[in-house]
Amino acid sequence: xxxxxxxxxxxxxxxxxxxxxxxxxxxxxxxxxxxxxxxxxxxxxxxxxxxxxxxxxxxxxxxxxxxxxxxxxxxxxxxxxxxxxxxxxxxxxxxxxxxxxxxxxxxxxxxxxxxxxxxxxxxxxxxxxxxxxxxxxxxxxxxxxxxxxxxxxxxxxxxxxxxxxxxxxxxxxxxxxxxxxxxxxxxxxxxxxxxxxxxxxxxxxxxxxxxxxxxxxxxxxxxxxxxxxxxxxxxxxxxxxxxxxxxxxxxxxxxxxxxxxxxxxxxxxxxxxxxxxxxxxxxxxxxxxxxxxxxxxxxxxxxxxxxxxxxxxxxxxxxxxxxxxxxxxxxxxxxxxxxxxxxxxxxxxxxxxxxxxxxxxxxxxxxxxxxxxxxxxxxxxxxxxxxxxxxxxxxxxxxxxxxxxxxxxxxxxxxxxxxxxxxxxxxxxxxxxxxxxxxxxxxxxxxxxxxxxxxxxxxxxxxxxxxxxxxxxxxxxxxxxxxxxxxxxxxxxxxxxxxxxxxxxxxxxxxxxxxxxxxxxxxxxxxxxxxxxxxxxxxxxxxxxxxxxxxxxxxxxxxxxxxxxxxxxxxxxxxxxxxxxxxxxxxxxxxxxxxxxxxxxxxxxxxxxxxxxxxxxxxxxxxxxxxxxxxxxxxxxxxxxxxxxxxxx
Amino acid sequence: xxxxxxxxxxxxxxxxxxxxxxxxxxxxxxxxxxxxxxxxxxxxxxxxxxxxxxxxxxxxxxxxxxxxxxxxxxxxxxxxxxxxxxxxxxxxxxxxxxxxxxxxxxxxxxxxxxxxxxxxxxxxxxxxxxxxxxxxxxxxxxxxxxxxxxxxxxxxxxxxxxxxxxxxxxxxxxxxxxxxxxxxxxxxxxxxxxxxxxxxxxxxxxxxxxxxxxxxxxxxxxxxxxxxxxxxxxxxxxxxxxxxxxxxxxxxxxxxxxxxxxxxxxxxxxxxxxxxxxxxxxxxxxxxxx
Numbered sequence: 001x002x003x004x005x006x007x008x009x010x011x012x013x014x015x016x017x018x019x020x021x022x023x024x025x026x027x028x029x030x031x032x033x034x035x036x037x038x039x040x041x042x043x044x045x046x047x048x049x050x051x052x053x054x055x056x057x058x059x060x061x062x063x064x065x066x067x068x069x070x071x072x073x074x075x076x077x078x079x080x081x082x083x084x085x086x087x088x089x090x091x092x093x094x095x096x097x098x099x100x101x102x103x104x105x106x107x108x109x110x111x112x113x114x115x116x117x118x119x120x121x122x123x124x125x126x127x128x129x130x131x132x133x134x135x136x137x138x139x140x141x142x143x144x145x146x147x148x149x150x151x152x153x154x155x156x157x158x159x160x161x162x163x164x165x166x167x168x169x170x171x172x173x174x175x176x177x178x179x180x181x182x183x184x185x186x187x188x189x190x191x192x193x194x195x196x197x198x199x200x201x202x203x204x205x206x207x208x209x210x211x212x213x214x215x216x217x218x219x220x221x222x223x224x225x226x227x228x229x230x231x232x233x234x235x236x237x238x239x240x241x242x243x244x245x246x247x248x249x250x251x252x253x254x255x256x257x258x259x260x261x262x263x264x265x266x267x268x269x270x271x272x273x274x275x276x277x278x279x280x281x282x283x284x285x286x287x288x289x290x291x292x293x294x295x296x297x298x299x300x301x302x303x304x305x306x307x308x309x310x311x312x313x314x315x316x317x318x319x320x321x322x323x324x325x326x327x328x329x330x331x332x333x334x335x336x337x338x339x340x341x342x343x344x345x346x347x348x349x350x351x352x353x354x355x356x357x358x359x360x361x362x363x364x365x366x367x368x369x370x371x372x373x374x375x376x377x378x379x380x381x382x383x384x385x386x387x388x389x390x391x392x393x394x395x396x397x398x399x400x401x402x403x404x405x406x407x408x409x410x411x412x413x414x415x416x417x418x419x420x421x422x423x424x425x426x427x428x429x430x431x432x433x434x435x436x437x438x439x440x441x442x443x444x445x446x447x448x449x450x451x452x453x454x455x456x457x458x459x460x461x462x463x464x465x466x467x468x469x470x471x472x473x474x475x476x477x478x479x480x481x482x483x484x485x486x487x488x489x490x491x492x493x494x495x496x497x498x499x500x501x502x503x504x505x506x507x508x509x510x511x512x513x514x515x516x517x518x519x520x521x522x523x524x525x526x527x528x529x530x531x532x533x534x535x536x537x538x539x540x541x542x543x544x545x546x547x548x549x550x551x552x553x554x555x556x557x558x559x560x561x562x563x564x565x566x567x568x569x570x571x572x573x574x575x576x577x578x579x580x581x582x583x584x585x586x587x588x589x590x591x592x593x594x595x596x597x598x599x600x601x602x603x604x605x606x607x608x609x610x611x612x613x614x615x616x617x618x619x620x621x622x623x624x625x626x627x628x629x630x631x632x633x634x635x636x637x638x639x640x641x642x643x644x645x646x647x648x649x
Numbered sequence: 650x651x652x653x654x655x656x657x658x659x660x661x662x663x664x665x666x667x668x669x670x671x672x673x674x675x676x677x678x679x680x681x682x683x684x685x686x687x688x689x690x691x692x693x694x695x696x697x698x699x700x701x702x703x704x705x706x707x708x709x710x711x712x713x714x715x716x717x718x719x720x721x722x723x724x725x726x727x728x729x730x731x732x733x734x735x736x737x738x739x740x741x742x743x744x745x746x747x748x749x750x751x752x753x754x755x756x757x758x759x760x761x762x763x764x765x766x767x768x769x770x771x772x773x774x775x776x777x778x779x780x781x782x783x784x785x786x787x788x789x790x791x792x793x794x795x796x797x798x799x800x801x802x803x804x805x806x807x808x809x810x811x812x813x814x815x816x817x818x819x820x821x822x823x824x825x826x827x828x829x830x831x832x833x834x835x836x837x838x839x840x841x842x843x844x845x846x847x848x849x850x851x852x853x854x855x856x857x858x859x860x861x862x863x864x865x866x867x868x869x870x871x872x873x874x875x876x877x878x879x880x881x882x883x884x885x886x887x888x889x890x891x892x893x894x895x896x897x898x899x900x901x902x903x904x905x906x907x908x909x910x911x912x913x914x915x916x917x918x919x920x921x922x923x924x925x926x927x928x929x930x931x932x933x934x935x936x937x938x939x
Contacts, residue, residue, distance in 0.1 A: 061829050062843055096838075111842060133753065134746065137700050152742050175705075198895055204838075465842070469827050484822070484830050515827035520845035520867040551796070582796045583868040586825055 059491045060440040060457070064449065065465050066115035067094070067393040068273055068437050069212070069225050069312060069385035073102075074120040074188055076167070076178075078389035079128025080151065080160030082405035085391030086129075087118040087192055091199030091207050094393050102405035107392050109399070110521065113436070114444050115206035116199075116393060118192060119225040122211045122240035123167070123248065124178040126188025135184070141175040157406045161419075165344055169219065172244070180239040180247050189239055193232040200231075202445045211240040213272070215250040219344035219421075221279035224255060224308070225385075229450035230268035238262050251291065256303045271453060275312035275387065277362070278320050279343040282353030285362035285378055287369065296369055301377035310453055313359045313460045313639055314384040314435040316395065316403045321605075321639055322360040325351055330545050331561065332607065332635070336432035336462070345421020363642060364533045364541040367599040370646075371535060381456025381498045381641030382603070384435025384463075395463045397634065398574070400433040400614040407431070411622035414615050414630060429630045433614040434462040438638070440496065456498025456641040459604075464522050464636040469515040470497040470604040472643035474504060476511035481588045486515045497604070498641040503648035509594045510645055514548055515586040516606045516638070524581025526551060526565040526607040526635065530589060534600035545605070548589045551582030567610045569633040574612045574620035581609035597647050604640035611636060687725050689718065697721065755909055764897055772900070773886050773893045780889050781881040783836035786853055790830060791823035793863070793870040798824075801870040805863035809872055812860050820860065826868065834879075844868075853878070 071078040072086050084102040093099045096112030131138050131148055138144035143166075150159040166172045178185045192209070199207035208227050215222040228235045241258040242248030249255070259270050277284030288295055313320045318338025327333040341348045355361050359382065366378030386395050390408060394401040402408050403418070407428055419426045438459045441452040452458065459468050469486060473494025480489040490496065490513050501510055516528050527550035533543045547562045556562050566580045585606070594600075616632040619625065626632065697717045701709040709717065737743045764772065773780065791808070793801035808821045823830075828843060840849035848866040855861050855875045863870035886893070921929075 061832075062839070065842075111846075112838065114842075133749070136696075140700060149742065152745055154741075198891075467827055482825050484825060486825065486827055487829070517827045518867060520841075520843065520848075522867070584794065584796065584826055586827060 058442055059487060060442045060452070061487065063438040063459075063467055064114035064206075064441055064444055065436050065438055065461075066113045066117075066206070066449075067385045067388075068117040068208070068210070068227060068383060069119050069275065069315065069387045070094075070116060070391070070393050071120055071212070071387070071389040072118055072391040073128055074118075074126055074192060075212075075389060076121060076124040076127040076131075077160055077164045078120075078391075078404065079132065080147070080156060080163045081389055081407075082156050082160075083128075083390055084405070087120075087195035087391075088198065090118050090391040090393070091116060091195060091205075093391070095199070095201075095205050099392075101392060101401060101408050102390060103408040103410075105408060107394060107401055109394060110396055112205070113393060115208065115439075115449055117208040117210040117225065117227050118196065119210045119212040119227075120188075120192060121214045122180075122226075123214055123242045123244055124172075124176075124185075125211070125240065126184050126191070127176070127178045129188075130178075130184055137184075138176060141173050143173045144176050160404070160406070167214075167216070169344075169346070170217070170244075177244055179244070180242055186239065190236060193236050197232045200446065202443075204444060206444055206446050206449055208446060208449075209235045213241055213243065213255050215243050215252065215255075216343060217250045219342040219346040220281050220283050221276045221343040222250070222252060222274070222283060223276060224252065224272040224274045225312070226255075226259070226270055226272050227450070227453070228268065228270050229446055230266070231446070234266040234268040237266050253300070253303065256307045259307050269450065270307075271309055271450070272307050273310045273312050273383065273385075274308060275315060275385070276317055276320065276343070277311075277357040277359070278318050278323075278338050279341075280357055281342040281347055281349060282356045285356050285365055287356070287365060296373065296377060298373040298375055301369060301373050301375040304377040305375065305379050309380060309456055310383050310458060310641075311359055311362070311380040312385050312387075312437075313382045314432070314462050315387040316431050316434060317387060318430075318432060319434065319462070320357070320359055322358045323354050325354050326358055326361050327543060327545075332545075332605075332637075335637070336434065336634075338426070338430065340424040340426065341421065345419055345423045345426070348423040359639070360531065360533065360543060361541075363601050363603075364535070364543065367533065367535045367601065368539070368541055370599065371539070376644075379644065381453075381458050382460040382639045383437035383439075383453075383458050384460035384639075385437055386435070395433045395435065397433050397463065397612060397614045397636075398617045400617075402428070403431045409618065409621075411618075411624050414618045414624060414626055429615050429626070432462070436461050436463060436465065438465075438468070457496050459497060459638050459640040461638045462634075462636045464608060464638070465519045466522065466525070466606060466608070466636075466638055467515075467517040468604060468606050468638045468640055469513070470640040470643070471495065471513040472499065472501050472510055472602060473513075474501070474508040474511060476513045476588045476590075478588055480513050481515075481586045486513060486586060489513060495643060497643060499643050501643060501645045503646065504594075504596045510591045510600075510602070512548075512589045512591075512602065512643075513587075514589060514604055515584070516549075516604075517584045518581075518608070523576065523608045523611045523636070524551065524578045524583055525585050526581055526609050527562060528585045528587070529605045529607070530602055531605055532591065532593075532600060532602050534595075534598050536598060537595075544593070546589070549585040549587035551580065551585070551609075565607075565609050567633065569610050569612050569616070571612065571616050571632045572620070574616045576609070576611050578609075599647065600645045601642040602645070603642040604638075606638040608636040610634065687722055687729075689722070693721070694718075755906060763894075764901075769890075769893060769897060770886060772897050773889075776896070777883055779896070780884045780893065782884060783838070784853065784881040785834045785836050785879045786840065787833045787835075787876040787878075788831070788852055788855075789874045789876065790864075791820060791872045792826040792830075792868065793872075794824035794826070795869045796824075802863045802865070805870040805872050809860060809862055812872070820872070820874075823872075824869075833876075844871075 070090055072090050073079045073083040074086060082102050089099050093107060094113040094116040096109060098106055098108040101107045132151060134148050147159045196207040196209045210225060210227045213224045213226060241255055243250050262268060262270055283290045319336040322333050324333045339349050362378045366376040370376035386393050389404045390401050392401040407413050413428045416428045417425055418428045438461055439449050439452045440457040441448040469490060471490035471494040475493050483489055512530060514528050516525055518525050528548050530546045530548050536542050550562055551565060554563050568579055569576045610633040613631050613634040615626055615630050698709060793805045795801050798804050812820055837849050837853060840852060844866040848864055851864050852873055855873060857875040857878050860872050860874045862872040864873050
């Protein structure tokens with residue numbers, strides 16, 4: 001009897017607290033074990049965290065760094081450029097082991113990565129090792145034989161260019177097409193799966209199964225990397241989707257169908273990550289669907305955002321956040337730019353294409369399309385990756401192994417031509433030592449990382465491993481920026497990067513808790529900015545960059561711009577000092593221009609102080625003199641996934 | 650006659666017989682025919698047919714097959730004559746191709762043979778240090794930021810003396826840092842990825858149970874209280890069998906390759922001319938490149 005009496009008193013206390021009904025609530029309740037007053041009951045039953053701050057805490061406490069886009073010799077073009085390392089070697093380097101690069105030099109990362117996706121081209125997967133080995137089916141074709149002889153005779157780079165051009169122009173001789181029905185193709189896919197299964201080490205290192213779907217019609221880059229959440233038992237039940245007919249297609253809608261088919265057949269999960277809109281010549285983020293001439297419809301929007309939750313916003317072939325033409329008021333927009341044409345430079349770039357190529361503008365187009373068709377097709381999060389074709393995910397500025405094996409460190413690479421097309425030339429110095437994907441996952445497993453990617457709790461970096469937090473909500477205040485653990489406030493009072501704010505409660509304005517911490521062995525931070533994009537009352541797309549936290553005592557000038565942080569780079573010695581900048585930046589920011597009736601997104605951009613670019617390290621090591629147009633310092637940066645605001649209804 | 654019943658004896662006799670027959674046979678056939686004529690058997694025809702079918706997704710017509718056959722025969726004839734004229738000598742492509750074929754062969758054969766259970770266990774025992782669980786540490790830390798204080802290390806030091814005097818019931822708050830202030834059961838790699846390698850090494854060397862510091866990281870100065878440290882323990886063979894097998898395969902492939910090459914070096918001998926030696930040691934001139 002006594003027990004049940006106490007139980008019911010406790011229940012009453014809980015109910016009164018939970019329902020907050022003053023009529024029922026009693027401030028004290030006497031019983032024969034003492035007096036339970038309201039304060040005591042609150043102590044017992046409040047939803048606040050337990051005394052131990054770690055009990056029941058299941059949010060991610062550190063970002064996991066990796067690369068979702070690495071090619072090995074299994075990719076036909078990588079092999080042609082001299083890559084000899086296969087998927088197993090790629091995983092070993094990522095795990096922190098030393099390997100011998102294709103050029104014979106030892107290679108090792110400054111520290112291990114947490115995860116890696118080997119994403120070899122699905123078309124002609126395994127073609128290259130066979131070409132090199134001189135398999136009879138390839139030697140029977142005159143072009144195949146010529147390429148084989150070129151490569152074996154030391155003309156691999158020339159062969160590579162021919163192979164890539166032939167592929168992107170759809171002129172690959174028929175007998176050389178490795179269709180998914182061929183045995184060679186099957187065994188290459190099985191090899192890829194086997195390497196990932198062997199390297200995968202749940203809790204310590206995640207080796208994802210994946211491939212790249214390389215839609216490249218007319219040289220216009222619509223590539224996507226496909227990543228599996230599943231293990232080999234499911235992934236080996238399918239063959240990667242290709243582009244070349246009759247088995248494949250160059251239309252992303254067909255890739256999405258293939259993805260749906262995989263999930264239906266196996267009960268597994270896959271996602272796709274597009275990249276290099278800058279080489280798509282206006283086709284990556286369309287409002288009029290290429291090929292059909294029709295405006296993006298709801299079906300396209302729904303499928304795209306279902307399958308493509310992330311975008312690879314920075315990599316070796318240029319940065320894709322924004323472009324000076326699109327963001328004329330952003331003094332940091334001109335960064336590692338590749339805007340001469342499409343992938344093989346067969347078509348020049350014109351300014352009207354840019355708006356459909358870069359992440360920031362695509363996010364704005366997404367808001368606009370959401371207004372038209374009811375679904376935002378471009379509601380993606382951000383990651384960076386390498387797209388290296390060497391089997392080496394090595395994009396640190398002082399440890400850059402280049403885009404292809406022919407571009408591994410040498411005295412010549414800062415002056416050589418990389419791509420020469422009809423419409424222009426790109427030099428090897430223009431390749432950018434970038435980037436990595438940072439994922440806020442609570443554990444290092446395929447499942448946890450994949451799920452974090454699906455909820456877009458990710459950010460892109462250009463190769464540095466800075467830690468970046470970005471939370472949005474309606475109730476953050478200054479006090480949240482001085483707590484010992486900003487993440488606790490962030491997760492309890494708001495949503496992390498990649499999330500939705502929902503509609504604003506009456507009179508409330510979006511607030512953001514932001515924090516960044518420099519790479520523990522890298523450079524200090526210059527500033528943390530918030531980029532806001534919105535569609536105004538007239539239906540026009542707008543953007544604004546706000547400086548939110550910065551190092552030192554700098555004050556914004558009359559134009560509202562914060563002065564530059566300075567530059568401590570000593571180019572001749574390829575060195576810099578952390579005498580400027582700050583190791584950490586934490587702040588709370590409230591949108592000063594909020595209009596509750598307008599759709600908007602917000603994302604964080606964190607800049608490091610200037611450090612030497614890879615070209616400066618090359619010049620120092622090889623004792624070469626760089627041409628005057630070659631940049632020697634760089635401000636590494638991170639882009640967080642956005643947080644979206646949508647008005648009610 | 651014990652010897653006659655000895656298996657080794659049987660073996661030797663049989664071996665000698667076989668060897669003799671082989672010698673006689675090969676000599677005889679060589680004398681009769683310098684080289685067999687180009688021979689087209691059912692195997693060749695099947696191979697041509699299949700190759701064609703896999704490329705074109707249909708069977709070849711008979712005239713296509715005849716053409717393929719003619720190409721094959723011509724190729725074989727030309728190749729033979731070229732070999733007879735010694736055109737395969739000193740040819741980079743031929744040499745590379747032959748070396749490559751043999752490399753593939755070696756790789757293939759070593760990947761087939763898996764070790765016995767015993768062999769694998771012995772391998773595991775010789776490399777026990779590679780197969781341990783990671784050492785782990787649980788610690789608390791207080792951060793002193795160079796952005797907030799002119800001399801974070803000195804202030805951390807002062808705070809440490811205060812803790813020593815008052816006990817650590819109420820350690821100072823420190824400055825905010827976008828990291829956790831306590832970590833439980835983390836390994837060296839994790840601490841290193843969060844705070845940098847120097848900090849990680851220092852923390853793993855601290856005595857558990859009392860506050861120490863200042864410990865420097867890339868961010869500033871820290872006071873650190875190690876709560877617990879667990880040494881890594883040797884894995885049980887059964888738990889890491891798969892990893893050991895992978896390691897063994899890689900080790901074996903290397904080993905076999907090295908042994909094979911060493912064998913070849915012995916078999917053929919390698920001599921570097923005294924005149925070549927200075928040429929080998931010459932460093933290339935560094936040229937300035939534009």
